[in-house]
Amino acid sequence: MKRIEVEKRTILIGLAGSHGYGLNRPESDYDYRGVFIAPKRYYLGFDQIEQKDSDWDEVGIFSFLDGNKDTVIYELRKIIQLLAGANPNVLELLWLNHYPVLTSVGQYLINHRKIFLTKKVKHTYSGYAFAQIKKMETHRKWLLNPPTKKPVPSDFGIEDEAPLSKEELNAFLEYLYNLVKGKIEYLEKAETLYKLLTADIDFKAILKQYTLPDETLEYTQKLTNSRKDFIRLLQKSQSYQIALREWKAYLSWQENRNPVRAEMERKSGFDLKHGMHCIRLLRSGLEILRTGELIVDRRIAGDVNELKAILRGDYSYEQVMKMATDLMTEIQKVDEESILPEKPDLEKVNELCIKLVEIQGWDD
Template structure:
């Protein structure tokens, strides 16, 4: 959709990112996030749209504050409802921002019902996003202390006479493996919880595609898929090669694209300070939600903005940040047990809210 059409049908646009967290510097970018409701043809016809994330510097619009801003994303209502229901941290906070440069009655109605989206799922999503920051921190730290010296070769993984399986071939086989595993447990009564985990609560398919098959699973995989032993071994070695190749490309991208000032701080401290700060912010926020059933986006209001800035300035060591994270995870486990939040959001109420919002907006 064109920028002007999205802006005309927007129900709110908020100031997020570092300004939303109260952690901005004079040179910080302005990050705008919002919600729009698509017109009739996108609901009743074949057209689809999930979000608008470009065109702010090339297309005409009605909001001058968005002109030329490349850090703007406006989500279509149904897309953001899905993300909110899944307790996505980056999206949940949009309903608790302090600054909305633009908001309509429809947007206010959504924000009025924001607590519908809070559930105990926040423990898993906030800690999951925090662990993603830790993983990036660890990757960057490894590259700082022991950078890779050369591009990986198939021969490094004992792939000599044959070609390694391509990413597409690996994913096709792992998709097949996933379907076999799911089929084998689907109708076993004693495996109901495992099946639920496999198909809903964790992205098991994603795990299969991201990590190399362990040695102790190869024989079972071979039997499940009726494959040759040499093929399964090639599969495992190809996975290892593709993982190494992915890391090599990530390393080159990191070297080429990182901010010079951030790189210098990273060199001095031995880890990526921004990832460290966001890790702690996410864990603290998740803990606060479980306790208070509210989200405090602006960390000045939460009382830890200066502490988070101290992490950004390198006043905490890598070991200290990791210990903070470990303690917060342990505390979150305890609070989760006594939290009065529901385990899952009420999907029927959320569905009714979505209908109300669309009806309030209308098709014109």
């Protein structure tokens, strides 16, 4: 859809990112997030759209978006799905302080925002925080012990045959995931395990991100009816592709680092921004579980100065990791005591989505 078409049917746009958190600096970019309701043909026809995240140099209505590359406006059904899944980056959109665009339909969505707050936030906020930790650890490893050469198949014992490609690996692991899921789906005693692998964690992503451990190879071979030599090649190819992916990420990191951020990272020994966001996410998740409210602006939450101190490098890597560990432990405890529902009421969520579309109407 053209920018102007999206903006005509936009129900809200909020100022997110560092400005939303109260952590912005003079040089900080402006991050805008919004919601629009697509016209009839996208609901009843074959056309599809999930979000508008580019081409902000087109003719539009809202001049403050002109040329802004840090803008995403989600289609209603897409954002409702993300909200129901307790996506941290999307949940905060309904709790911002500043909305340059807010229609009555957008306000109606905000008025019903609490139906999206559930105990799912324990997993999503902790998961997003853990992703920040992994980035910190990766960058720290690159700082202290940078890779010296591009990996080759022979480094992983692949000598006389070609390694499996990324596409071949992903196809096999998708097949493996469905076999594992099918094995436990109808076993009553495995109900908790099935929920873990299909709802609580992204098991498919884990399969594709890490090399299969040795102790799983025999079972994988039998489950997939594969040859032993193929399974060994699979494992070696995974290790090679993961190393290759990390090498490419290292080169990209070197080439695209912000010079100021890179210098701070060099002095402190870790990525300060990832450290700050890790702590922010964990504290936000903890607040939701404890109070049933989401506080985006950290000036209101009262920890803005401490988060800024992390960004300045006032805390060591070890201190930030200790903060994260303590917060993870506290989240586990508070989750057990929280009065939030385990999951969203999907019937209410569906009714809200329908109501918003009805209020907006079908006119282009």
